[in-house]
Amino acid sequence: MEVKKIKFDKHTVKKLLTLLMPIIAFGxxxxxxxxxxxxxGYKLDRYIEIIFxxxxxxxxxxxxATFIYTLGSFDISLGxxxxxxxAVGVMVYNSTHSLVVMILVIIIVAVGCSLLSSTLASVFKLxxxxxxxxxxxxxxxxxxxxxTKNGGALGGISIPSSVVKPLDNMGFKIAMxxxxxxxxxxxxxxxxxxxxxxxxxxxxxxxxxxxxxxxKYAIIAFVMAGLGVxxxxxxxxxxxPSVTPTTAGSLGMQILVAIVFGGMPISGGPRSKIYAxxxxxxxxxxxxxxxxxxxxxxxxxxxxxxxxxxxFLALVYVASLNYRSKNLPR
Amino acid sequence: xxxxxxxxxxxxxTGAVVVGxxxxxxxxxxxxxxxxxxxxxxxxxxxxxSDVNGDEAKAFRAYYENYLExxxxxxxxxxEALENAAGERAAIExxxxxxxxxxxxxxxSDRAMQIETCEANNLYYAVASGMLDDAQYEKYxxxxxxxxxxxxxxxxxxxxxxxxGEYYKTTKNVSKVAIYGAFIPNPMHVYxxxxxxxxxxxxxxxxxxxxxxxxxxxxxxGLTVSKISxxxxxxxxxxxxNPDVTFGEIGGAVATQPDAFLSVGMATTFFSSVxxxxxxxxxxxxxxxxxxxxxxxxxxxxxxxxxxxxxxSIGPVFAAVYNAVHGNVIKDNGNAISIGQNxxxxxxxxxxxxxxxxxxxxxxxxxxxxxxxxxGKDVTFDTFKAFVETDRTPA
Numbered sequence: 001m002e003v004k005k006i007k008f009d010k011h012t013v014k015k016l017l018t019l020l021m022p023i024i025a026f027g028x029x030x031x032x033x034x035x036x037x038x039x040x041g042y043k044l045d046r047y048i049e050i051i052f053x054x055x056x057x058x059x060x061x062x063x064x065a066t067f068i069y070t071l072g073s074f075d076i077s078l079g080x081x082x083x084x085x086x087a088v089g090v091m092v093y094n095s096t097h098s099l100v101v102m103i104l105v106i107i108i109v110a111v112g113c114s115l116l117s118s119t120l121a122s123v124f125k126l127x128x129x130x131x132x133x134x135x136x137x138x139x140x141x142x143x144x145x146x147x148t149k150n151g152g153a154l155g156g157i158s159i160p161s162s163v164v165k166p167l168d169n170m171g172f173k174i175a176m177x178x179x180x181x182x183x184x185x186x187x188x189x190x191x192x193x194x195x196x197x198x199x200x201x202x203x204x205x206x207x208x209x210x211x212x213x214x215x216k217y218a219i220i221a222f223v224m225a226g227l228g229v230x231x232x233x234x235x236x237x238x239x240x241p242s243v244t245p246t247t248a249g250s251l252g253m254q255i256l257v258a259i260v261f262g263g264m265p266i267s268g269g270p271r272s273k274i275y276a277x278x279x280x281x282x283x284x285x286x287x288x289x290x291x292x293x294x295x296x297x298x299x300x301x302x303x304x305x306x307x308x309x310x311x312f313l314a315l316v317y318v319a320s321l322n323y324r325s326k327n328l329p330r
Numbered sequence: 331x332x333x334x335x336x337x338x339x340x341x342x343x344t345g346a347v348v349v350g351x352x353x354x355x356x357x358x359x360x361x362x363x364x365x366x367x368x369x370x371x372x373x374x375x376x377x378x379x380s381d382v383n384g385d386e387a388k389a390f391r392a393y394y395e396n397y398l399e400x401x402x403x404x405x406x407x408x409x410e411a412l413e414n415a416a417g418e419r420a421a422i423e424x425x426x427x428x429x430x431x432x433x434x435x436x437x438x439s440d441r442a443m444q445i446e447t448c449e450a451n452n453l454y455y456a457v458a459s460g461m462l463d464d465a466q467y468e469k470y471x472x473x474x475x476x477x478x479x480x481x482x483x484x485x486x487x488x489x490x491x492x493x494x495g496e497y498y499k500t501t502k503n504v505s506k507v508a509i510y511g512a513f514i515p516n517p518m519h520v521y522x523x524x525x526x527x528x529x530x531x532x533x534x535x536x537x538x539x540x541x542x543x544x545x546x547x548x549x550x551x552g553l554t555v556s557k558i559s560x561x562x563x564x565x566x567x568x569x570x571x572n573p574d575v576t577f578g579e580i581g582g583a584v585a586t587q588p589d590a591f592l593s594v595g596m597a598t599t600f601f602s603s604v605x606x607x608x609x610x611x612x613x614x615x616x617x618x619x620x621x622x623x624x625x626x627x628x629x630x631x632x633x634x635x636x637x638x639x640x641x642x643s644i645g646p647v648f649a650a651v652y653n654a655v656h657g658n659v660i661k662d663n664g665n666a667i668s669i670g671q672n673x674x675x676x677x678x679x680x681x682x683x684x685x686x687x688x689x690x691x692x693x694x695x696x697x698x699x700x701x702x703x704x705x706g707k708d709v710t711f712d713t714f715k716a717f718v719e720t721d722r723t724p725a
Contacts, residue, residue, distance in 0.1 A: 037427075046427035046451075054420055148515045148551055156415070156439065161446055240415035242440040247414045292424075296407070 021318050022263035022279050029286040036293050047289070049170065053239060055285040056173055057082070057232040057248075062255040062277030063184050064228015067221035069259055070194070072201040072268035074129040077117060078229055079251030080139035085110040085233035086243045087143045091150065093159045102159075106233050111226030113139060118222040122215055136252065144245040158242035167238045180231055181278065184224065188274040193220055201268030257284050260316055287311060364452050364474060365431040366657045373404045373432070373655045375648075376425035378418055378444070380437040382411045385599065385619035389641035390436065393694060398648060401698040415440035419447050426451035431655040432477070434458050434647060442466055448475045454654045457481065458647040460518060461668070471665040477654045478667030480647045480718055482639075484521045488540055490637045490673045491522035494592060494613050495529020497635055497677065499562060504589035507562060510580070511552055511569030512595040520547045522594035522615055532560035571600055584608040590634070598622050598633060605632045617641070618674065618685035627679035636682055637673040640689040645696035646718045649704045662711050669718045684724035695722050
């Protein structure tokens with residue numbers, strides 16, 4: 001059997017660096033985090049649980065969103081969709097007292113919102129990000145109305161904590177993450193969907209000329225994103241069984257950061273990676289917590305934001321090293 | 331196939347790192363009961379805050395960090411501005427991971443969740459601003475971690491608004507007012523607004539009972555001027571704050587030439603210069619901070635009525651928590667304490683200045699010598715309640 005020798009030329013090194021950097025960075029962040037927490041004398045087991053809880057919803061919603069980003073599109077409304085789905089879910093539970101019905105409604109609403117963005121873009125021939133900006137405003141406003149109308153003196157709406165308490169454990173949450181990741185990996189890597197979406201993201205005109213329908217794959221992308229949003233909304237309620245107008249408020253931007261931290265180009269295309277959001281999401285949360293531990297207080301908050309931004313730019317720079325190659329992406 | 335294997339390996343590696351690290355390191359989670367520290371050990375208290383920039387929030391923080399930390403063996407750590415319930419839970423869990431003993435809450439996204447999280451993480455918990463509603467209090471009053479709640483309750487908020495309305499109706503003889511609803515449907519602002527209407531002798535939707543009016547305001551998400559009737563005309567109503575919009579709305583309200591602008595909160599922070607420019611007197615419910623007192627005392631200031639808290643009014647809740655972490659959990663018949671605190675009222679610059687002067691620097695109204703009377707192993711609920719309810723209007 002002939003063994004193919006790997007040639008470590010400049011291009012290969014750059015490619016390897018680009019591919020492995022996010023995972024290496026993730027590993028380094030875990031190590032640094034453990035050292036910092038240990039040095040401060042804090043409880044590492046509790047902290048890991050906090051990190052997981054903080055990153056779970058982000059990782060799931062961002063993984064679903066990866067399908068949209070692969071197409072070169074951009075959805076800023078995912079945080080608002082999560083809020084809206086959770087708010088409707090709470091209302092439904094309080095009417096039916098059925099957890100199953102609540103979960104189904106949350107998923108349906110989330111997928112519906114996602115598809116509405118896609119349909120509006122298709123009908124009005126607008127860039128998807130334009131319709132998602134509009135959807136963000138509309139969904140936030142409707143959610144705020146639902147919450148404040150029904151929240152009364154509590155200022156928010158909620159389901160009894162006993163309903164979701166049995167699910168508020170690491171085993172269930174990890175299972176949800178694994179199942180959703182498995183579904184996304186299957187669709188993205190083992191069906192033609194992922195390959196064609198990458199093609200559409202890289203060059204929509206060529207893809208169209210080869211008979212690939214942008215609308216069809218956009219719909220699939222938004223359905224997958226909707227599933228992520230629905231599951232994220234449900235897990236948001238598992239974590240805190242109440243919804244206020246600020247729930248999931250920063251999720252939209254965090255998704256963007258997570259995907260870039262995970263080493264995926266924001267322009268989508270062939271370098272899109274389905275695991276980028278999980279790696280990036282947890283890396284972002286780890287970095288945030290490391291900085292919060294190291295630099296406490298109000299001034300620290302500002303400094304940690306700046307350091308996060310520098311880290312973000314450095315990652316984008318490293319990720320872009322390979323883009324400047326004259327070779328076509330492989 | 332090789333390509334697929336590589337992808338599977340990458341995903342599996344990622345999954346293994348996340349799941350393995352999480353499962354492995356959380357396997358030894360577990361609580362050790364609520365803290366009970368010795369006198370020589372520093373009490374570590376986490377403070378949950380949703381507002382970090384307001385005058386009141388800054389005054390509270392200065393009292394804890396600049397005064398109490400120097401007087402007692404205590405370390406306060408403030409959160410950044412918490413936006414929602416998830417942020418509150420993460421903050422509590424972080425404090426638990428860092429070995430804190432107690433939480434004092436000035437953030438109200440989900441108080442029920444805060445108590446449950448503290449119970450699960452063996453942290454004492456107390457509310458220093460705003461109160462749980464009756465049903466929530468009944469549900470959680472028996473929780474071991476729940477030390478209690480001390481502050482203006484919703485009835486107090488209503489009465490504060492009512493006293494303001496009565497003052498302008500009877501003492502100032504106003505016939506036309508405008509109202510600023512601040513952040514309605516924030517519950518305390520709703521109750522204050524309902525109180526103002528009652529104080530002015532007005533009905534809302536034909537009703538005057540507190541619960542009925544409050545319910546309507548929640549339903550309307552604000553005040554609908556056409557639903558107000560009675561002897562005093564409400565010429566305009568504004569709520570919320572968006573710099574691009576609200577200044578214009580306030581300008582329009584001022585143009586209706588009200589005799590006074592009655593605000594349920596935040597008026598000085600946002601609109602003092604507008605009222606000064608238009609020469610319209612206004613009322614506010616806030617705190618006796620430098621900014622508010624200046625609007626009553628300085629030339630051109632138009633604040634003529636201020637109901638407010640003073641910074642050291644959050645001293646008693648500290649005392650209750652400090653006792654708890656040192657082993658004396660003060661209970662009301664086995665339940666968490668719930669004690670209402672009234673607002674102070676000033677209608678003159680001198681009265682407002684007395685509050686500010688008395689509460690500033692190294693000798694606040696509730697100072698160490700006062701707090702020492704309710705800090706200790708033998709302090710009972712009755713002693714503590716009497717202490718909180720004592721009128722501390724500066725002489």
